[in-house]
Amino acid sequence: MSRVEITDSHCHLDFPELNDEIDEVIARALRAGVTRMVTICTRLRNEPAVRALAEAHAPVFYAAGTHPMSVADEPMATLDELLTIAEHPKCVGIGETGLDYHYTSQSAEAQQESLRIHIAAARETGLPLIIHARDADADMARILAEEHGRGAYSCVMHCFSSGAGLARAALDLGFYLSMSGIAAFPRSSELREIFASAPVERILLETDAPYLAPPPHRGKRNEPAYTVHTGQVGAEVFGMDWPDFAAQTQANFARLFSKVPAFEAAS
Structure with a gap:
C-alpha cells in the first residue's frame, strides 16, 4: 500500500514552541506523511526569519502578511512590500490577513484597510490570499465580495470556524475552506x-500549529505531524476513504497554491 501524503497548509514554524526543535518537528511531520508545510509570517518584520526557514528546509514554503490582531501594533503593510516579498520562489501566499473583532475590534477600521491592501497584492501576484476571520462574518463577506468585484483573486479561509453564511459567501466566490483541529473537536458537529x-x-x-491540536493531542502543543488526525476526521465528514480524501486535498492544495508544484518540478 502506497504511503498517504498530505500537506499542512498553515502552521507557524517560527514560533518558539516549534522553532526551538525545528529539525525534529519537520522530521516527525515527514514520518507522518506530511510532506509539505506552509509556515505563515504574521508580522512583516519577521519575514526574513520565516523566509530563512523555507530556504533551509526543502519541505517548507511560506506566506507573509500582517495578522489582523497585530495591525494596531505594526506599520501598515504596503502593496510594494508585499509584492517584493512575493517574488521569492518559496513565498506561495499572501497573509495571513483578515478581520478579528473578538479581541481587537477597536482596530476594525485599520484591519479593513490592511485586508484590502493584502487583497490587492493577491490579485496582482496571483498568489492565494490567506484569511483569518473571527467574529466579523458580515464585514468579511462584504469586503471579500466587494474586492472580488474589482478583480478576481484566489483565497483560502484558514482555520475555518465561522458560520454557514460566511462559508457560503466564500464558496460562491470560488474560495477554499481549510480544516484545522477545531473541526475534529467532539463538540464541533455544527462546523463539520x-x-x-x-x-x-x-x-x-x-x-495552525503550535495552536489547536486535534484529538488525541488536544490541549497540548500542536505540530504539523498532527495534520493526519484532522485529515482522518475530514475523510469521515465526506464519507471517503482516508487515502482518497488525502489525495483530494493534495490536488486541491496544488490547484490553489500553484507556485508550490511549479517550484517542486523545477527543483
Whole structure:
C-alpha cells in the first residue's frame, strides 16, 4: 500500500514552541506523511526569519502578511512590500490577513484597510490570499465580495470556524475552506456539517500549529505531524476513504497554491 501524503497548509514554524526543535518537528511531520508545510509570517518584520526557514528546509514554503490582531501594533503593510516579498520562489501566499473583532475590534477600521491592501497584492501576484476571520462574518463577506468585484483573486479561509453564511459567501466566490483541529473537536458537529455541505474539491488541511491540536493531542502543543488526525476526521465528514480524501486535498492544495508544484518540478 502506497504511503498517504498530505500537506499542512498553515502552521507557524517560527514560533518558539516549534522553532526551538525545528529539525525534529519537520522530521516527525515527514514520518507522518506530511510532506509539505506552509509556515505563515504574521508580522512583516519577521519575514526574513520565516523566509530563512523555507530556504533551509526543502519541505517548507511560506506566506507573509500582517495578522489582523497585530495591525494596531505594526506599520501598515504596503502593496510594494508585499509584492517584493512575493517574488521569492518559496513565498506561495499572501497573509495571513483578515478581520478579528473578538479581541481587537477597536482596530476594525485599520484591519479593513490592511485586508484590502493584502487583497490587492493577491490579485496582482496571483498568489492565494490567506484569511483569518473571527467574529466579523458580515464585514468579511462584504469586503471579500466587494474586492472580488474589482478583480478576481484566489483565497483560502484558514482555520475555518465561522458560520454557514460566511462559508457560503466564500464558496460562491470560488474560495477554499481549510480544516484545522477545531473541526475534529467532539463538540464541533455544527462546523463539520458546514464542511460537509462544501464541495470536497475546495477543502484544505492545516494545523495552525503550535495552536489547536486535534484529538488525541488536544490541549497540548500542536505540530504539523498532527495534520493526519484532522485529515482522518475530514475523510469521515465526506464519507471517503482516508487515502482518497488525502489525495483530494493534495490536488486541491496544488490547484490553489500553484507556485508550490511549479517550484517542486523545477527543483
